[in-house]
Amino acid sequence: MTLISVVVPCFNEEKVLPHFFSAITEVAGKMTAVDFELLFIDDGSTDGTLSLLRSFAQKDRRVRYYSFSRNFGKEAAMFAGLEKAAGEYVAVMDADLQDPPSLIPEMYDAVQSGEYDCVATRRKDRKGESLIRSASARLFYKMINRVSNLKLVEGARDFRLMSRQMADAVLSMKEYNRFSKGIFEWVGFRTKWIEFENVARKEGETKWSFWKLFLYSLDGLAAFSTAPLAIASFVGIILFIISVIMIIVIIVKTLIWGDPVAGWPALACIVFFVGGIQLLCTGIAGQYIAKSYIEIKGRPIYIVKETNAHDIKP
Ligand code: UDP
Numbered sequence: 305m306t307l308i309s310v311v312v313p314c315f316n317e318e319k320v321l322p323h324f325f326s327a328i329t330e331v332a333g334k335m336t337a338v339d340f341e342l343l344f345i346d347d348g349s350t351d352g353t354l355s356l357l358r359s360f361a362q363k364d365r366r367v368r369y370y371s372f373s374r375n376f377g378k379e380a381a382m383f384a385g386l387e388k389a390a391g392e393y394v395a396v397m398d399a400d401l402q403d404p405p406s407l408i409p410e411m412y413d414a415v416q417s418g419e420y421d422c423v424a425t426r427r428k429d430r431k432g433e434s435l436i437r438s439a440s441a442r443l444f445y446k447m448i449n450r451v452s453n454l455k456l457v458e459g460a461r462d463f464r465l466m467s468r469q470m471a472d473a474v475l476s477m478k479e480y481n482r483f484s485k486g487i488f489e490w491v492g493f494r495t496k497w498i499e500f501e502n503v504a505r506k507e508g509e510t511k512w513s514f515w516k517l518f519l520y521s522l523d524g525l526a527a528f529s530t531a532p533l534a535i536a537s538f539v540g541i542i543l544f545i546i547s548v549i550m551i552i553v554i555i556v557k558t559l560i561w562g563d564p565v566a567g568w569p570a571l572a573c574i575v576f577f578v579g580g581i582q583l584l585c586t587g588i589a590g591q592y593i594a595k596s597y598i599e600i601k602g603r604p605i606y607i608v609k610e611t612n613a614h615d616i617k618p
Pocket residue numbers: 312313314315316317347375376377378381397398399400402505509510511512
């Protein structure tokens with residue numbers, strides 16, 4: 305029988321996990337033609353998430369869990385899940401029921417027909433989200449689509465079902481600074497998009513503060529574009545042109561009116577302005593160097609502390 309692996313990153317999700325577990329087992333129960341494997345990745349939770357996972361594993365043989373030694377982030381958890389997944393198809397979804405499990409049968413039908421390698425989901429709206437959050441998300445998508453070769457779909461969620469082949473392609477990208485939305489696009493393959501209405505988180509609260517999202521978006525930009533590095537050269541050229549014009553103006557003014565010392569406040573402003581731009585550009589270059597430094601160390605993306613995987617016989 306065909307095996308579908310469902311990868312679920314969980315970070316402090318004790319409130320919502322029981323709901324999620326009953327929802328996913330209900331869907332799995334209805335899809336009698338396929339086998340399921342439920343891979344829960346506990347991303348260093350400090351609440352009762354791990355003990356819940358242990359109890360799920362006890363009642364249901366399809367459950368496998370991996371518990372990290374600390375919080376490594378959702379990207380690391382998704383990567384771990386994809387690495388451990390054995391299925392011919394692999395799904396990734398959030399634990400908070402914002403990714404409706406009821407869509408899985410429809411997604412499976414589309415990939416299984418062979419017409420698509422992947423079925424991805426996007427939400428039609430951002431109901432229940434603050435205006436600033438939606439506006440900055442929109443700005444981010446505009447920007448990254450312009451400065452990188454990616455075409456990211458606005459409102460895309462990480463919730464998707466993909467073929468083994470595509471999952472392996474994603475796994476072949478072993479970078480430490482992971483930005484999955486970009487990676488999924490970068491590997492290519494035929495993707496079908498399904499839309500659904502935004503669902504509010506069932507229980508608990510979001511793990512992403514505005515600041516964390518902002519840093520994540522910068523990571524995404526840096527991971528898939530080197531355009532910010534070009535800023536230095538661009539600004540340099542503009543400033544050079546401006547300074548040539550200013551020199552000509554000053555020479556002409558001095559020759560005609562003989563006015564050599566005026567304008568030192570303007571000079572001070574220019575020194576600050578140019579100094580600021582130089583620091584900004586060095587800072588941008590520094591960010592890329594820092595990222596290369598982290599990559600080159602080749603540290604593991606995650607560390608597993610506990611799992612029930614060895615108890616399960618294939
Ligand atoms: N998550 C995780 N590690 C983290 C943060 C989040 O594994 O450091 C998981 C979380 O448990 C959930 C999913 O990633 O299953 C999405 O997180 P959340 O719902 O908080 O994000 P939002 O939907 O608000 O963007």
